[in-house]
Amino acid sequence: MDIKKGVEEGLEFTPRFDANGLIPVIAQDCQTGEVLMIAYMNREALDQTIRTGHAVYYSRSRRQLWRKGQESGHIQKVEQILVDCDQDALLLKVRVSAGQCHTGHYSCFYRAVDQGDRAKLTVVSQKVFDPGKAYNRPGS
Amino acid sequence: MDIKKGVEEGLEFTPRFDANGLIPVIAQDCQTGEVLMIAYMNREALDQTIRTGHAVYYSRSRRQLWRKGQESGHIQKVEQILVDCDQDALLLKVRVSAGQCHTGHYSCFYRAVDQGDRAKLTVVSQKVFDPGKAYNRPGS
Numbered sequence: 001m002d003i004k005k006g007v008e009e010g011l012e013f014t015p016r017f018d019a020n021g022l023i024p025v026i027a028q029d030c031q032t033g034e035v036l037m038i039a040y041m042n043r044e045a046l047d048q049t050i051r052t053g054h055a056v057y058y059s060r061s062r063r064q065l066w067r068k069g070q071e072s073g074h075i076q077k078v079e080q081i082l083v084d085c086d087q088d089a090l091l092l093k094v095r096v097s098a099g100q101c102h103t104g105h106y107s108c109f110y111r112a113v114d115q116g117d118r119a120k121l122t123v124v125s126q127k128v129f130d131p132g133k134a135y136n137r138p139g140s
Numbered sequence: 141m142d143i144k145k146g147v148e149e150g151l152e153f154t155p156r157f158d159a160n161g162l163i164p165v166i167a168q169d170c171q172t173g174e175v176l177m178i179a180y181m182n183r184e185a186l187d188q189t190i191r192t193g194h195a196v197y198y199s200r201s202r203r204q205l206w207r208k209g210q211e212s213g214h215i216q217k218v219e220q221i222l223v224d225c226d227q228d229a230l231l232l233k234v235r236v237s238a239g240q241c242h243t244g245h246y247s248c249f250y251r252a253v254d255q256g257d258r259a260k261l262t263v264v265s266q267k268v269f270d271p272g273k274a275y276n277r278p279g280s
Contacts, residue, residue, distance in 0.1 A: 008243055009243070010261075011251070011260055011261045011262070011263070012259065012260065012261065013253055013254075013258070013259050013260060013261050024164055024178060026166055026175060026178065028175055032173075033172075033173030033174075034173075035166055035168055035175065035231055037224065038164060038166065038178075038224065038229045050253070050258050080252050080253075081252060081253040082249040082250075082251065082252045082253075082264070083249070083251055083252075083253065083261065084177065084178065084248040084249050085241055085242070085243050085245075085248045085250070089178045089248075091175050091249045101225055102225070103148055103149070103225050105225070108224040108225045108229075109222040109223070109224050109231045110222075110225070111151070111222065111223055112220050112221060112222045112223075113153055113190070113220075113221040113222075113223065114153075118153070118190050119152065119153055120151055120152065120153060121150075121151045121152065121153050121223065122151070123151070124222070
């Protein structure tokens with residue numbers, strides 16, 4: 001089996017981190033199927049996720065590990081970790097009990113490109129929590 | 141409204157491409173909710189996707205536009221384009237009539253990290269088409 005075939009057909013988990021040491025991760029609600037967010041993990045975040053059973057990401061803006069829900073309490077319990085064909089992306093099936101976006105929406109994908117005016121967005125879901133309270137940041 | 145608030149709360153579609161001019165894109169089956177794949181678009185791929193209504197990606201390995209299904213015929217009809225809170229990722233709700241992974245699987249996420257041995261993968265879905273025939277590449 002050549003290397004490409006091994007990565008695609010094999011049963012060894014060999015996630016491929018990019019030049020920055022990161023891999024993109026999709027979080028999907030295991031109950032509703034809704035795509036909640038996309039974030040990134042480094043090796044340490046992935047190891048902690050596997051060890052603890054709760055999603056831990058790497059914040060590119062803050063340049064540090066980010067235990068999802070560490071501030072808001074809106075954690076993600078990981079039910080399953082899937083890897084794609086070339087092992088350079090992960091899909092987490094997660095169990096959640098609160099909105100997952102820091103804006104107060106259930107999913108980060110709360111706006112759709114408008115069918116009429118492609119430069120505009122339409123809000124397709126309402127907020128499910130008050131981010132000002134969840135993060136204790138007035139006006140956030 | 142500050143810039144961050146504008147990006148998150150505003151209704152202007154201002155997708156943020158990375159240093160390589162790319163934005164990650166999740167394709168989700170609009171009928172089953174299954175996450176099919178993650179790929180990347182540059183500005184031209186996004187424009188063509190919006191204009192044609194069929195997913196066009198940018199292949200990082202081939203360094204060229206990639207009209208999904210151009211070889212296999214396994215196209216993605218785009219029903220909705222969603223953008224995330226900070227507008228640096230897209231979610232495409234797509235209608236498909238065939239498996240979407242070049243390996244023959246319906247989704248690229250056909251293997252899960254094994255619950256017992258975290259270094260191993262378990263195949264969680266079977267192939268739905270013969271890639272050798274779809275791509276006319278013996279043994280591919």
